[in-house]
Amino acid sequence: AGSAVLMQAGAAAGGKRAARRRRGQPQPASHAPAASAQPPPTGLASGPAGEFAGSLRACVRNKQPHKARELYDAADGAVLPVGESYAAVMRALLKLSRVDLALQLHRDHTHAHPLLADGNTTAVLFSRLLRRGTSAAADGVAEATALLADIDARSPPPRDTCSAPPSPASQTARLADALAGQAPLWVAASRSMLPALALEQLRRGDAPAAEAVALRFARTARAAAAAAPPLETLKALTRAFGKARCVGGVYACLEAAESGGIAPDAELLQVLVDALVHAVRFVKGGVSMETLPTGGLAEVAFVGRSNVGKSSLVNMVLGRRAIAYTSKTPGKTQQYNYFAVNEGRAVGSFHLVDMPGLGFAKVAAPLRARWNAFLSEYFASRRELRMVVHLIDSQVPLQETDVSIMQMVGAAVAARSEQEGSGLAPPLDYAVVLTKADKNDGRVSNRTVDQVRRALESAGCPAATPLVPSSAKTRMGREAVWMLLREVMSEVRLEES
Ligand SMILES: Nc1nc2c(ncn2[C@@H]2O[C@H](COP(=O)(O)OP(=O)(O)OP(=O)(O)O)[C@@H](O)[C@H]2O)c(=O)[nH]1
Ligand SMILES: [Mg+2]
Structure with missing residues (x-):
């Protein structure tokens, strides 16, 4: 010194x-x-x-x-x-x-x-305080929390405008601040003090308090990207939240990374899956409404044309090499395959459904008609279904089958949102994943995106339908798909009958 x-x-x-x-x-x-x-x-x-x-x-x-x-x-x-x-x-x-x-x-x-x-100097004081307090008798966490409250009052972060992201110019100015060695207090609080506090609270077994703290830095990062904690800090916290089985905390870290424009590296993607997926079990394959699992656990279905990579994406998302069977030959998956994720947990459990591919030419017409009827009934009335993830091959032009899936899901989304609260099937979310982006250097062309957007609009799908580029080969999009699952993962499950 x-x-x-x-x-x-x-x-x-x-x-x-x-x-x-x-x-x-x-x-x-x-x-x-x-x-x-x-x-x-x-x-x-x-x-x-x-x-x-x-x-x-x-x-x-x-x-x-x-x-x-x-x-x-x-x-x-x-x-x-x-x-x-x-x-x-x-x-x-x-x-x-x-x-x-x-x-x-x-x-x-x-x-x-x-x-x-300057924030950096204060952050050093903060971490010393957190660990030991001012004396042997003092509670470091309480003293550090008081210091933070004081900082918050004197140097509040910029307001989160939420709907309007901060202008690029103000983002740049804030980034410059954060990099200038002497971070303003609110940046240091968000980048290092809050994460240190959350870690200490987790160490003490107080996950709810840690989650509340993580949500605070996630909120600040949303208002100012420069205030997002650095990658290594987020990794350590994600790991700790996962160990504590605190789904909300894991998602707060993921949100902060996203807001901060922090590209997750392979290690963070692994840490993320380890933190969110503690157990996966193949439950059963269903072939009709009557043969689907009962029990009421919320489910997310991966649908799409034959061979687009549904089973590969299931494996990538769950971090399992081959729990869902994949094949070069279209038509590999023949049933609604149910995987139970984190079975029995009050938070973070759901069914992931790997669906058979649609539009497979070799399927006979009557069988295909039966499948389609099943599918539209499934989208419209399966109560457990919370979200449909529609996989579209980003490397080929949009196919007719994709358009009919959009129409079927679009109709179900509209009908289910109308009947909300009526005791019928609850509202349905919809997202599109554009697969095999590795074949084009990890990019999805604007033409493809435009084409998909236009088709979604024509099919009456919500304008805000998320589009997520992905690759099961490079694991690109893994964190974004997990982000899609945030709501399902955060639902609190009542005791199952
Ligand atoms: N390059 C590349 N190939 C992929 C990707 N995802 C899947 N594949 C390949 O595409 C083929 C089909 O993958 P699956 O995951 O079996 O596709 P599916 O949609 O489950 O197919 P069905 O069950 O027949 O409907 C396999 O040869 C995979 O290796 C990807 O992201 N990139
Ligand atoms: Mg499959």
């Missing part, structure tokens, strides 16, 4: 006047003090700033925390910009293990200069 103090002191070596000038400048809420952006001048710090750094080092050496604190009061922006003396004295106090004095310094400093505490 000695050299860090020197560096900070060096930036202010211009002397008292420069320091005062900087201090006099109005500081925008979300910008780091201007001094931090300037490279330190060459040579060792000299003058009052150098003396300050030297005295502070002596305090650490001689174990004089109170004297270190006095240095901050004496400096008061004349020797160093206040943000820098705050950071330097804070580090000295923590080095001396005086978390109590450090917390007091933070309080006094933010009280006098609400915008000048």
Whole structure:
């Protein structure tokens, strides 16, 4: 820390006047003090700033925390910009293990200069507080929570406008802030303090509190992408939420990654599946309405033309190599194959249904008619069905069979939303997954997307129907498909009869 103090002191070596000038400048809420952006001048710090750094080092050496604190009061922006003396004295106090004095310094400093505490320094204080508290008798979590509430009051995150995403310009400005070494308090709170708090709460076995905290950083990330916790932090938290079987917490992490524009790597995708899928069992294959499972567990059906990759997507989503059978030859899946995910759990359990492929030329006409009648009855009246995921091959032009699936599902979605609350089948969600994107370098052409959008509209499907590009080969889209399942995964199941 000695050299860090020197560096900070060096930036202010211009002397008292420069320091005062900087201090006099109005500081925008979300910008780091201007001094931090300037490279330190060459040579060792000299003058009052150098003396300050030297005295502070002596305090650490001689174990004089109170004297270190006095240095901050004496400096008061004349020797160093206040943000820098705050950071330097804070580090000295923590080095001396005086978390109590450090917390007091933070309080006094933010009280006098609400915008000048840098987030990174405060985050260090926060994690020390969280782990040990100010004393052996104190509860670190309670003290850290109080500190967070104080930060929230003084440096609130930008409002989540929800419907209107923040403009690219403000996103860029916020990202620049977050990267400028001295994050504003609200960014540091969202990126590192809240995740650290959630982890500690999980360690203590308080998953509901941890979930509430995760939802807070997810909300902030939605308003400002730069405030999303980094990938590695999200991985650790997702793992911990999975261990605690806290579905809501896992989804909060996933939402934060999505809002932050953080592309999940292979490890996060694995961590995600491990956190959400604890058990999978093949239940049975149904061939008619009467032969489908009873018991009332909510279900999600994967439908689509023969050979589009339904069974492959089931395997990818569930993280199982071959629980659903796949084949190069169309017509492999011949029944409504039911897989029970996390059976018996109050939250996070559902049936995933791998359906037979449609539009397979070799099926005789009468049999095909029977299948179609079954299918439309299934979409319209199967009470357990919550969501239809329609797989469309992104590498071939849209087929007639796809259009008839859209029409069938579109009609069911409309009918079921009309009869909502009538005791008949509950509302139905619909999403489209565009498969085999690996064949085109992981991209789905705009032409394909336009074609699908137009067909959805003509079929009377909701305008907001999600389109998710995917590849069972590269696992692209795995997190997006899990995001589609958020509602089903979050439903609380009553005791099954
Ligand atoms: N390149 C590539 N091939 C895929 C992908 N998904 C599936 N396939 C291949 O497509 C073929 C059909 O996959 P399945 O998963 O059996 O398709 P299905 O929709 O279940 O087929 P049916 O059960 O016959 O209706 C297999 O040879 C898979 O390896 C993908 O994302 N990329
Ligand atoms: Mg299949």
